[in-house]
Amino acid sequence: MARAFRWAGHRPAYTAAVGAAALVLSVAACGGDGGGNSGGSAKNFTFLAINENTTIPTTLTTLSKSACADENKTQPLVIKKQAQGSLDQQLQLLAGQGALPQAFIAANAPALTQQLFDNGSVLDLGNAVKSAGLEENILPAAGSTIEALYDGKQLVLPSELNIEGIWYNKKLLQDNGIAVPTTWEQLVAAFAKLQAAGVQPISNAGKGGDGWGVTRWVGNYIVREQGPDALKKVADGDAKLTDAAYAKGAQAISDLGKKGYFGKSPTSIDYATALNTFATGKAAFIYMGSWALSAFNDPKQTTIGAENIGFLKFPTVSGGTGTADQVSANVGTAIAISKKAYDGDKNTQAWVECIVENYGNVALRDSSQITGFKTDGSVEVPALTKQIQDEISNIQDSVLWFEAYFPAKATTVSQNSGGQLGSGQLSGEKFMQTVSANLS
Amino acid sequence: MHSVLGDRRSIAILLGPALLVYSLVMLLPMLWSLGYTFFTGSVISGFSYAGTANFEKLFNDPALPSSLWFTVKYAAAITLGQVFVGYALALLYVFFLRKAGSVVRTLVFFPVVLPTVAVGLLFQKFFEFAPQTGPVNSMLETFGFEAVDWFGTPGKAFFVIAVMDIWRSMGFYAILLYTGLLDIPDDVMEAAAIDGASTWRLIRSIIVPLSLPVLVSSLVFSINGTLKAFDSIYALTGGGPGNATTPLTLYMYQTSFAYGDYGYGATIALTLTVLCLLVTAFIFRATRRAPEQG
Numbered sequence A: 001m002a003r004a005f006r007w008a009g010h011r012p013a014y015t016a017a018v019g020a021a022a023l024v025l026s027v028a029a030c031g032g033d034g035g036g037n038s039g040g041s042a043k044n045f046t047f048l049a050i051n052e053n054t055t056i057p058t059t060l061t062t063l064s065k066s067a068c069a070d071e072n073k074t075q076p077l078v079i080k081k082q083a084q085g086s087l088d089q090q091l092q093l094l095a096g097q098g099a100l101p102q103a104f105i106a107a108n109a110p111a112l113t114q115q116l117f118d119n120g121s122v123l124d125l126g127n128a129v130k131s132a133g134l135e136e137n138i139l140p141a142a143g144s145t146i147e148a149l150y151d152g153k154q155l156v157l158p159s160e161l162n163i164e165g166i167w168y169n170k171k172l173l174q175d176n177g178i179a180v181p182t183t184w185e186q187l188v189a190a191f192a193k194l195q196a197a198g199v200q201p202i203s204n205a206g207k208g209g210d211g212w213g214v215t216r217w218v219g220n221y222i223v224r225e226q227g228p229d230a231l232k233k234v235a236d237g238d239a240k241l242t243d244a245a246y247a248k249g250a251q252a253i254s255d256l257g258k259k260g261y262f263g264k265s266p267t268s269i270d271y272a273t274a275l276n277t278f279a280t281g282k283a284a285f286i287y288m289g290s291w292a293l294s295a296f297n298d299p300k301q302t303t304i305g306a307e308n309i310g311f312l313k314f315p316t317v318s319g320g321t322g323t324a325d326q327v328s329a330n331v332g333t334a335i336a337i338s339k340k341a342y343d344g345d346k347n348t349q350a351w352v353e354c355i356v357e358n359y360g361n362v363a364l365r366d367s368s369q370i371t372g373f374k375t376d377g378s379v380e381v382p383a384l385t386k387q388i389q390d391e392i393s394n395i396q397d398s399v400l401w402f403e404a405y406f407p408a409k410a411t412t413v414s415q416n417s418g419g420q421l422g423s424g425q426l427s428g429e430k431f432m433q434t435v436s437a438n439l440s
Numbered sequence B: 001m002h003s004v005l006g007d008r009r010s011i012a013i014l015l016g017p018a019l020l021v022y023s024l025v026m027l028l029p030m031l032w033s034l035g036y037t038f039f040t041g042s043v044i045s046g047f048s049y050a051g052t053a054n055f056e057k058l059f060n061d062p063a064l065p066s067s068l069w070f071t072v073k074y075a076a077a078i079t080l081g082q083v084f085v086g087y088a089l090a091l092l093y094v095f096f097l098r099k100a101g102s103v104v105r106t107l108v109f110f111p112v113v114l115p116t117v118a119v120g121l122l123f124q125k126f127f128e129f130a131p132q133t134g135p136v137n138s139m140l141e142t143f144g145f146e147a148v149d150w151f152g153t154p155g156k157a158f159f160v161i162a163v164m165d166i167w168r169s170m171g172f173y174a175i176l177l178y179t180g181l182l183d184i185p186d187d188v189m190e191a192a193a194i195d196g197a198s199t200w201r202l203i204r205s206i207i208v209p210l211s212l213p214v215l216v217s218s219l220v221f222s223i224n225g226t227l228k229a230f231d232s233i234y235a236l237t238g239g240g241p242g243n244a245t246t247p248l249t250l251y252m253y254q255t256s257f258a259y260g261d262y263g264y265g266a267t268i269a270l271t272l273t274v275l276c277l278l279v280t281a282f283i284f285r286a287t288r289r290a291p292e293q294g
Helices: A002-009 A011-029 A055-065 A069-074 A084-096 A110-118 A125-131 A140-149 A170-175 A184-196 A208-226 A230-236 A244-258 A271-279 A290-296 A346-367 A383-393 A408-422 A428-436 B008-036 B053-060 B064-095 B101-113 B116-126 B135-142 B154-182 B186-194 B199-210 B212-227 B231-236 B248-258 B262-293
Strands: A045-050 A077-082 A103-105 A162-169 A200-202 A283-289 A309-312 A326-330 A335-337 A397-399 B039-042 B046-049
Touching (some): A045 A084, A084 A110, A103 A346, A125 A346, A170 A309, A244 A428, A271 A283, A271 A290, A283 A290, A408 A428, B064 B154, B064 B212, B064 B262, B116 B135, B154 B212, B154 B231, B212 B262, B248 B262
Parallel strands (some): A045 A077
Antiparallel strands (some): A103 A335, A162 A283, A162 A326, B039 B046
């Protein structure tokens, strides 16, 4: 009682302390500057970009000065950057604090974007675009690819529409008397011939999370051998990555690594170095998506010249049920919108609508980037870009990449192990065991 | 003074604010983290009570043994390296470099103040194998050896991490142990020298026993620091190749923040805390007997 009485005697000081604590907590709670809208309009239109992608920030900046100048006046564009490797954790932290910026690069693992949607952090863009009467601006191919990724919903804006495949250096193949391979066996024979001639056959990264450059080979081999729904079967629990048929796919890539086809040390090579190795003529093949067109069409980056680059759909595997027409397609580095920031903020809504209407033309004109947005046909594109545009328009059947159905943990583990697989240090069986153990 | 320290209210006034701040920034988060071990989920999906599921997962996690083994191996190797090299340097300062000591001390201490990420990038370049050959591999090739893919295999990556972390921190332990050596009375040393004690005998019978308290402190600092190592390994290898150089700290970080599994991340953190406590208790217990045994 005496203690209680003593506290009562110090009530002003006690009240002040509680007040100060409440003030600190409330300030901390409002600490995010991500553009979340808690009534009224946000000051800026904030976009969280990744260091590895310069096309999207460049295009948005161009838009802010041209077609979206009015929107930029009311809500100036602010671009923040984040390393791709830590994007997922940054998004989780921001979402946890309710501080997601208005627009951001969608998570590396589609499962995370889906999770963000489920908890109300990410906007259903399909509905938003439809409500604004702009659904014509999203190409059907992009829409269906997004829906395949996100359980029938369009949760991202298709700032890219990519096909993936194997790009090759025409001159290196010609100099070594190699015809463009159409089967896996021909491709491996080409690797052997190039290796014997002292040319690095494949350039793909395997350093840390950039190991996806190697794991894409695994996914494609499996899909060619087991059919287009092979990886979906794993996601549905109808097959396991450790099944012999699946481990065989990983082993085929490990065998390439053992022979040194991925170069001296894929575990030391990051994405930029891998691209540079191919673009400067130091390797004959690279597995890459059409997002690399902006680099290939840039003579400063691609010294071998865009006209010297050919595109090859992943070849068939003998006895396999998959065909070369089943092209790996994706919407690459896509943009997601914060639901909290969008709802009730007319300025943010205007910005998003402006992007949907104008992004496609600007990205194609300035960066040779094929997007999932409609273009008005006024942009003249380089020959290589035109070829890929035609390939995309001819797609009948698309497949997803190796990790598309994996949760974030298995995606990270798979991509971190890609380098060791590409150097032949990991057997196919061990690789699949490691990834499989992290699927649940 | 006695009246002040004997008064409970005075003690409360003097200690209260510090205790409150400590409780808020240290104890509360620790207890909070402990609470998370009984939950599953994340800030996005929400949390649900999981009972002892996280502890069961811990015992069945195939990635945990390699992570735990790397942590222990790293802590043992780096602690030995840091304290041994630091002690050797401290002896060098005291007995051989009395005049030029300050210059050498400054030079050796310099890496301690460098940002960890910068040191990590520096060593990446030093030991580079591809696409360029780093200075270390160039030197090997000059002497007729083959270049080594340092970051391509677990054992070699561990070696580079050990070299980097010992180089980075030996200056700190050298200074710490140097101050301990300075406390040894000169007359004791002189008396031993007059009695004809050799250098080795001086070190074994006088210097080591008299500097044992600061040696023990260094060991405790080092072992706890190395068990919690994160930034240097993350900057140098990112935990790779694969997960071969992933310590518990990095595994906990990935689990909590990259994979969004806060409950299991907290359970890994608890494992690390228990490991730190056990090792510290072991060192204190082992060294408490040493002076009595003479």
